[in-house]
Amino acid sequence: MNPPAERLDQPQLDNHLRQLAIAAQRHPKGSADRQRALTKLVSAMLKSRKLCRPRQGQFRMLYEEIYAEALQRLFSFVCERIDDYSSQKGEVLQWANFLLSRRFFIEASRDYLPTVYKGMDARSVKRLTLEHLDQSNPSEVNPQLTPSLSQEVKACLEEDPEGLFNQACVTEQPAANFQYIAIKRLEGYSWQDLSTEFDIPVPTLSSFYRRHLSRFAPKLKTYLS
Amino acid sequence: MTHPTQQELTLPVPLTLSAHHSAQKFYQQHLDPRKAKQIYLNTLAVEAVHTYLGWVGVISDRQASDSWDPVIQALTDVADLEIPDQGRLECCPVLPESTTCYIPPESSGERIGYLPVLFDAALETATLLGFAASENVAENVKELSLTCLEPLTSLFDYLKPQPALTTQKRTALSQWLQGTVESGWKTVEELLSPQPVFNFRQSDLATPEELAGTTVRGKLLELTPAAASRKAATTETALPYQQSREIQNTDTLAVTQAAGERVVFLVGIAPYEEHQSNVWIKLCPVEGERFLPEDLEVRIRDNQDMVVMEAQSRQTDMLQLNFRGVLNEQFTTEVALNGVSLVEKFVV
Numbered sequence: 168m169n170p171p172a173e174r175l176d177q178p179q180l181d182n183h184l185r186q187l188a189i190a191a192q193r194h195p196k197g198s199a200d201r202q203r204a205l206t207k208l209v210s211a212m213l214k215s216r217k218l219c220r221p222r223q224g225q226f227r228m229l230y231e232e233i234y235a236e237a238l239q240r241l242f243s244f245v246c247e248r249i250d251d252y253s254s255q256k257g258e259v260l261q262w263a264n265f266l267l268s269r270r271f272f273i274e275a276s277r278d279y280l281p282t283v284y285k286g287m288d289a290r291s292v293k294r295l296t297l298e299h300l301d302q303s304n305p306s307e308v309n310p311q312l313t314p315s316l317s318q319e320v321k322a323c324l325e326e327d328p329e330g331l332f333n334q335a336c337v338t339e340q341p342a343a344n345f346q347y348i349a350i351k352r353l354e355g356y357s358w359q360d361l362s363t364e365f366d367i368p369v370p371t372l373s374s375f376y377r378r379h380l381s382r383f384a385p386k387l388k389t390y391l392s
Numbered sequence: 393m394t395h396p397t398q399q400e401l402t403l404p405v406p407l408t409l410s411a412h413h414s415a416q417k418f419y420q421q422h423l424d425p426r427k428a429k430q431i432y433l434n435t436l437a438v439e440a441v442h443t444y445l446g447w448v449g450v451i452s453d454r455q456a457s458d459s460w461d462p463v464i465q466a467l468t469d470v471a472d473l474e475i476p477d478q479g480r481l482e483c484c485p486v487l488p489e490s491t492t493c494y495i496p497p498e499s500s501g502e503r504i505g506y507l508p509v510l511f512d513a514a515l516e517t518a519t520l521l522g523f524a525a526s527e528n529v530a531e532n533v534k535e536l537s538l539t540c541l542e543p544l545t546s547l548f549d550y551l552k553p554q555p556a557l558t559t560q561k562r563t564a565l566s567q568w569l570q571g572t573v574e575s576g577w578k579t580v581e582e583l584l585s586p587q588p589v590f591n592f593r594q595s596d597l598a599t600p601e602e603l604a605g606t607t608v609r610g611k612l613l614e615l616t617p618a619a620a621s622r623k624a625a626t627t628e629t630a631l632p633y634q635q636s637r638e639i640q641n642t643d644t645l646a647v648t649q650a651a652g653e654r655v656v657f658l659v660g661i662a663p664y665e666e667h668q669s670n671v672w673i674k675l676c677p678v679e680g681e682r683f684l685p686e687d688l689e690v691r692i693r694d695n696q697d698m699v700v701m702e703a704q705s706r707q708t709d710m711l712q713l714n715f716r717g718v719l720n721e722q723f724t725t726e727v728a729l730n731g732v733s734l735v736e737k738f739v740v
Contacts, residue, residue, distance in 0.1 A: 199548035202448040206545050209447060210403040231516060235406035239443055246447045270698070279409075294412040295419075297487070297513045300429040316421035320466045349467055355426060358497050370531055373497035380467055380498075387463050 180215055184259035187211060191249045205246045208259075212245075213238075217260050221268040222276070229279055232294070237275035241267050321353050323390045331386065335379050343367060345379045352376075401543040402510075403444060403520045411439035412515070421462055434459055434471035437483035437509040440518035441473050450551065451476060459483075469496040472503065478552055479504040484536070486510040486521065492535040493521075500531060504550050508538060523547045562737040565661045565671065566719060568607040577609035583656050584679050606670075610658035611736075612678065615685070615729040653685060654678045657727060659738070667719040669740055675711040675727065684708050688729050695722040 175183060191204035226233055245263060256262050324346050327333050332346035343365045351361055362369045415435035422428040438459050445452045456474040458464045472480040482503045484493045493508040505525040509518050522541030563574055658674040673692065677684050684705040691702040692713055703711045717740035725736045
């Protein structure tokens with residue numbers, strides 16, 4: 168088994184990547200074998216930490232975002248055009264870094280400059296981190312007072328205009344009905360809690376719930392609109 | 393840094409701003425921080441897997457997935473990703489330091505398999521750790537050990553073969569001068585009727601002699617994501633961008649969207665000297681519109697895919713790029729608006 172890419176020195180890394188590229192080329196486009204080979208190639212390239220960082224120092228606020236976008240385009244291209252690579256062009260990393268610095272980073276940076284890209288204003292979207300998720304209130308991210316969807320859904324379930332949610336229940340256990348279970352799930356109760364409450368195994372409860380959720384989701388959306 | 397328990401073949405996917413944007417749109421709809429966090433991470437996990445699959449040519453559909461449905465998200469913990477005609481993958485978020493991956497009971501039995509996705513604290517990278525096929529996961533299992541994963545590549549053992557992709561044909565422009573034009577290309581009159589269009593046939597080219605020999609054909613391009621995702625049965629891929637940019641085969645246009653996203657794309661060729669031709673690429677507004685959509689871009693790439701010319705519209709009524717091409721020279725045009733790109737391949 169090859170050592171992980173991050174522990175190879177440069178000539179070994181280049182050799183490793185070249186072998187992976189050639190291996191990918193050997194299989195027909197769209198074949199599972201090519202997909203496997205590309206997976207290994209992309210993984211090794213990403214983990215090598217030898218991809219360049221063009222224009223470092225520019226684009227202070229948005230650099231990482233632009234870079235992430237550039238990398239995605241780079242790998243999309245590398246996978247689609249792997250047949251274009253040949254060792255005459257140089258090493259795989261050279262080819263990739265050339266494409267990254269001369270083309271994809273530039274294209275990505277230009278896409279972020281007009282302020283609306285893919286329907287979002289890049290300056291108003293910021294990436295959240297795990298710390299944000301653990302500490303802040305979701306409504307602080309967007310200070311508009313959007314009513315919580317969960318609350319609306321809960322109100323719909325409670326109201327149950329046609330009585331559907333209450334009537335759908337686990338066989339011969341009317342208390343274990345969709346309405347009750349859904350509301351409990353919304354309130355944060357776990358499957359284990361519900362399983363203990365009804366003395367019904369978790370898989371039975373969850374598969375009942377899943378089937379009825381698929382059935383009732385369109386209904387719920389009608390009620391909500 | 394390698395997570396100590398995972399198997400060798402992992403893939404660190406960079407998370408873009410647009411992935412976070414998707415996550416935030418769903419996240420904002422919930423007041424309960426616990427639920428909101430769950431939805432944020434589920435969305436990022438699905439985005440990461442979707443990106444990876446796009447790289448290796450597997451089509452996946454987020455909009456068709458439960459994980460993209462706000463009502464279903466509210467009522468269940470789900471991070472599924474639909475692979476059309478095949479089934480769904482569950483993309484399970486894994487926090488740093490975890491040695492196991494939580495499997496929502498609701499997903500059991502309904503998935504091709506599970507892909508655990510490890511996040512870093514900054515949520516900049518989502519590392520695909522491997523794969524666990526449903527048939528190898530017992531029904532009651534709630535936590536999957538990360539040491540028991542198969543390599544990511546084993547996913548392909550459970551997917552049906554993808555349809556073979558045919559490469560996009562190249563339009564042979566010199567043939568136009570002989571009167572042979574491929575289907576899909578219309579005359580200017582067909583595209584811009586009933587308005588007289590012959591302001592296009594004037595002094596853009598150097599001399600009247602050349603003017604007499606110019607052949608012009610064009611297409612109506614529709615630059616909306618909705619149109620771009622209606623793919624033809626034989627998917628033609630031209631320039632490879634990530635799936636979310638949604639390349640479209642321009643032969644399968646449906647013309648229904650807002651005029652602001654439709655443009656007329658014209659190509660003209662006139663012979664120059666023995667082995668050369670003058671070529672121009674023109675973008676014009678559709679009938680009834682005065683200006684091109686704002687931020688519309690057109691680029692010409694050479695046979696090495698390097699951009700050799702480009703233009704962008706800002707309250708413009710026409711964009712044009714002229715060049716002289718040598719017989720058999722290959723080039724590609726790309727017309728882009730708001731992340732949707734349409735590509736045409738040509739040979740002079």
